[in-house]
Amino acid sequence: MDMSILRTEKLQAGYEQHTVFQDLEFAVKEGKITTIIGPNGCGKSTLLKTMGRILKQKAGTVFLYNQDLRSLATREIAKRLTLLPQNPVGPNELTVEELVTYGRFPHLNQGQKSSIADQKAIEWAMDITKTISFRHRELGSLSGGERQKVWLAMALAQETAILLLDEPTTYLDMVHQLEVLKIVQQLNRQRQCTIVMVLHDINRAARFSHEIVAMKEGHIVALGSPQEMITPEVLKQVFCIDARVMLDPRDGVPVCFSYDNLQTEKETIGGEA
């Protein structure tokens, strides 16, 4: 048995009668940024949610430091792992600082006032996400990009070793996408955070990940470094596209600069799970 920080064993999950995946085996590499890519409905969000105990598995086990997730108190899990859902929503009247303070919940004893350590974590989280300058503004008054950084700050205030991010850049403009991913990179470099995220943009995945995992129809079809994964062959297999890929002359990171349907014209259609 390997000592993975987070791994799944014969995991089966889904919604009501519908099973999204079964017998899924996946181990997250400690201290790395892992990105899950794949077409809509392939199960990448479902996998993330099940690993983050947001969704209850139908069968199988998720291990956090070799402990069954179900055997741990949810509050203990929240000290080690957090998940930022896709498009989180909160009350408009809440201020940035208040929301970030919520992130300290798992570290507080009930009813206890926040300690110096809590205050430090809150300041740090707002600082690294550059939300500190508008800490007193209300959520309702923020732009989509600003709001996403505030949610990220809340997750960071939890000070967990593992961060699961479900499409953290969706609906953001190019600059904010870059900002969010730079924060993720900085976290990984400075605090050795283990990060697992779902991204749709394969070029961002290539640039910001150590490892890419490709899912399709509930299976992990390939995994490896960006150089191994962002290739015409893998992209054809995963997305059924004819992708044209070259390496960025500056740093050798693969870039998919254009793509087209395969000759069969067969499109992958499905609702996002």
Add this chain to the structure above:
Amino acid sequence: MLKYSQERFVGIMLTALGLIVAAMYISLSYGVFDLTFAEVVKTLFSQGNGEYDVLIYQFRLPRIVIAGLVGTGLGVAGAVLQGVSRNGLADPGILGINAGAGLAIVVFMFFYQGKLAGSDWFSILAMPFFGLIGGLAASIFVYLLSWKNGRLDSQRFLLTGIALGSGFAALSLYITLKMDPTDFHTATVWSVGSLFHANWQYSISILPWFLFLLPIIFWKAHILDLFQLEESSVKSLGVSVGREQVILLLCSTGLVSACVSVSGSIGFVGLIVPHLAKSLTGIRHQQMIPLCAMLGMLLVIVADFIAKNIFAPAEVATGTIISLIGVPYFIYLLFRSKA
């Protein structure tokens, strides 16, 4: 910088307290028989040998105290239910908890026929317990039927409550019709939400519930703040969502059942008060819930004063007065939530 500061909160609480004291004074002095300020003060401080002892200690004061307690209970329970269900239209009345508690109490009255008029300690102390059984049954039904995809569905929560509430109310009516005439009258007056029978024993019978349940709710107030986020965020923060929901639901059901046992089904307090409190002090439950307690108290004391005096010497049920304010407010909220 912050719109809702601590100073502002203290100011609002003191204002509410002032208004409550004023409402209490008016209720004590004004009525079929008017008293002057000096007479009220003299009676309150004369310790049992004033001229108006009977009027104040036997009739007006116990009624004000019950009105205050019921208002507090319903206001706080409403805030908790709205927080737990993430639905601003939730209210103990709408969720069928009143009706469930009412049904159990009507059943109790039915089997305890003819003994209601007397001030029998057993029946008075037992009523909140019976109310609790009914209220709990209603809450549990509503809660279980509102589960969808492993989580509490706030739309279902409301709809199930409305449906079950109507069912319980119909059953109560059926049982009431089977009662003998004296009990029928008592039960009907009681069921529309009246404080006509208020006495000190009622206050004493529900006080323990308040002393036990209110502190738990105040202590859990910060969890209600977190419940305003999406369920996945709340879970990620390490909150045992199901467990906390059940605890909070039980506490509010207990409060509502105690209130219903002494005042019948007074609706809409739990709907109006939290909205008012939110607009005054913001969405932080640690401030909002104490304010709900104050505003609920004020609302029911004032409504009961109107109910007593508007058509004096005839009396209107307190619940009717609050419904007259509550129904338009509910419709207004319904429209605003759609927009």
